[in-house]
Structure formats: C-alpha cells, structure tokens
Amino acid sequence: MIELFKILSNDHRIQILSWLKNPHEHFALEDIEPEVKDYGVCMSVIQKKAGLSQSTTSSYLTSMVNCGLLKSVREGQWTYYKRNEEKIQDLANFIKVTL
Structure with a gap:
C-alpha cells in the first residue's frame, strides 16, 4: 500500500486517473x-x-501499471491505458477499513 500512496502523491498521476x-x-x-x-x-x-x-508521461503511466492502478495493452507501436477498477476498489476499501 505504501507504493500506491507514493504514486498517488503526484498531482499529474491523480489527474490522469481522474481523466481515465x-x-x-x-x-x-x-x-x-x-x-x-x-x-x-x-x-x-x-x-x-x-x-x-513523453518520457515523464511514460514514467508516470509505467509506475501506475506496475503498482496495479492501471492496465495497459500494446497494439503495434501504441500503448493504451485504462484504470484497474478492482485495484482502485481494493485501495478504497483499505482506506475505509484501516484508516
């Protein structure tokens, strides 16, 4: 969970999750x-x-995939991203129950 909170401590990453x-x-x-x-x-x-x-965006997206907040699909030269709703729900439940 600590890694998730570190990822979420960045305004741009939060904004990307919101957009997605x-x-x-x-x-x-x-x-x-x-x-x-x-x-x-x-x-x-x-x-x-x-x-x-491009490098900053790629780094942010990769870190969110690595911690499970996003899923990615590679199609040819393009990579597409969407939220991992199950992991986000797990995080919400963790906050609700633990904190």
Whole structure:
C-alpha cells in the first residue's frame, strides 16, 4: 500500500486517473478510437492533455501499471491505458477499513 500512496502523491498521476475514470468526458472522441475503446486511451493522447514530456508521461503511466492502478495493452507501436477498477476498489476499501 505504501507504493500506491507514493504514486498517488503526484498531482499529474491523480489527474490522469481522474481523466481515465470517464475518458469520453476528458478526451476528444476522435482521440479515443472506437475499434480499440476497450483498450483505453493511447499514451500520446494522455501526454498531449497532460502537457508533459513523453518520457515523464511514460514514467508516470509505467509506475501506475506496475503498482496495479492501471492496465495497459500494446497494439503495434501504441500503448493504451485504462484504470484497474478492482485495484482502485481494493485501495478504497483499505482506506475505509484501516484508516
């Protein structure tokens, strides 16, 4: 849990999680390709919205995948990200019960 809290201590990571909760509200429809909508949102689209460098965005997304907050799918040269709702619910339950 400590690693999760470290990941969540960054405003940009929190913002990305928030955007991915309802991607159709936060990203242009043309940026969320219909045929891959189940995959999530492409890293380049997240990077553009966040206004961060490619390396910083990639680092943030990778750290969130590694701790289980996000899931990723690689399709050719593109990587798509979406929230891992089960892990987020586990975190919410941990906070509710333990803290």
